[in-house]
Amino acid sequence: MKIRLQKFLASVGVASRRASEKIIQDGRVQVNGRIVRELGVKIDPDVDEIKVDGKACRKEPRHIYILINKPIGVVTTVKDPFGRPTVLDLIKGLKERVYPVGRLDMDTEGLLILTNDGEVTYRLTHPKHEVEKTYLAHVRGMVGRQQILMLETGVKLEDGLTAPAKVRIVKYDGDSTVLEIKIHEGKKRQVRRMCSAVGNPVIYLKRTHIGTLSLKNLKPGQWRFMTAKEIEYIKNL
Template sequence: MASASRDGTPGRGKKPARAAKNTKTTGGKSAGGSKAGNKTGRAGGTRHGAPDPARGKKQHRKGSSKPDVASGKVRLNNARPARHQTPAESSGAGATYVADGLRLQKVLAAAGVASRRGAEELIAAGRVEVDGEIVTEQGMRINPDTAIIRVDGARVVIDEDKQYLALNKPKGMQSTMADEQGRPCVGDIIAERVMAGQRLFHVGRLDADTEGLLLLTNDGELAHRLMHPSYEVPKTYLATVRGEVDRSVGRQLRDGVELEDGPVTVDSFTVVGVHQGQSMVRITLHEGRNRIVRRLFEEVGYPVQELVRTHLGAVTLGEQRPGSIRVLNNREIGELYKAVGL
């Protein structure tokens, strides 16, 4: 998709200061006159010393006229949770220049995607999209409160008020913010955050006997879509089951198993190991029904003894200790947005 000039005016702005060097000379001096006149031209941005609004501020560091496209193609995207942006749907009309907005490379740098120079290289390499349009020219000014920015297809989240957390829920804990019976619950772990004014809720549930990855956020739209079955966000579990799992079980699970509330199929199934009459298996599915993994294995004759959720979409549990919380990085948030069409 072709992108318009983003230097502040329609069309492509010229660089007047350089143009001044190309004026006709008389006796080895420019037609503009003395050295003082030339200094005025350089300082003012035009030969006559008048400010040139088309040129704006210097875009690139001294000694380099253009960002390195080759470097931009291989540069790592070091995104972390960004600032200023409220999630909103893109209008699909393409990038819009905002005269009093912030330069795109500055917004990307503030979001932690890369340094200012690195952001310019990403833009030049065609890896940055604003409101559905690939932007390759430097100097575009945007409204970071409304623009939808993506790098490598993953959205850059810029609203510092939004919270995205990964909790390793311990076994025996209820997936609720408060429990009427006084049992340990997720709300106990985030009590200090709630007291500090953060309004958080969990995305989906894990039953009390299941431990592992549980997302916490105040982004209602993202949470709603992650839980909605139509988006089919995959979830991966490690299960310890009773008995030595037969090879035919994997095929059976992939073909589909009929439960009391309807059929269920798995996306992938692997036997990790067998030891002392127990099997550890890895299973991925996009179902979110109550106790679905336990009921599934019960149906095929291998009751679950231990169950841990390790992945939800692009987010992984990693080496998190039970009861610990970490902030999702921008890549993970962007991938979640991408998975549910935001």
């Protein structure tokens, strides 16, 4: 879509619109290599090359932040070579490209963030930031104090000892147990492997929180844009 040159300059932070008009009139702006002094010129930011004082001005992509409740059976990838449904198949009508932050395995339901903000992705996934993730795990067997202690102090897996977790029993359900498990690592299928290691394999797993972000009323397959308060929170992690 074409817009006036001075409006574009203002939108990318060169100067105010009025100051941008003077910059144009002073012959400091080039469009596709040609100096432009007229104020009525329209440009296409996605096609035309704009330079001010010889320095290129580029349109910054709009940052998108989405919360989605990933259903069971959907893979957390942009494309799947086996033709399975991906989380991006659930996002309809979005022009910008977004990417999943971290992963949930195909058999796990729950909260996932999609964004095109690389800095936020780094903050949420790098181990040094230790962002806490909360899961509800329905496991086989009656979990006792010994298993809780093992999960809380660290479980030895093939790829190393897990960091201490926070675990509480939500309820017993016949010969099974529902646990709330909080971890800040991101090992592959970590919660499932931890539970299996202590003798209580997972029947059903759902991620409910990433830090203070929660699913709230999102049903499996539903998504929404994050609020300004939520975006501020993840940017300040």
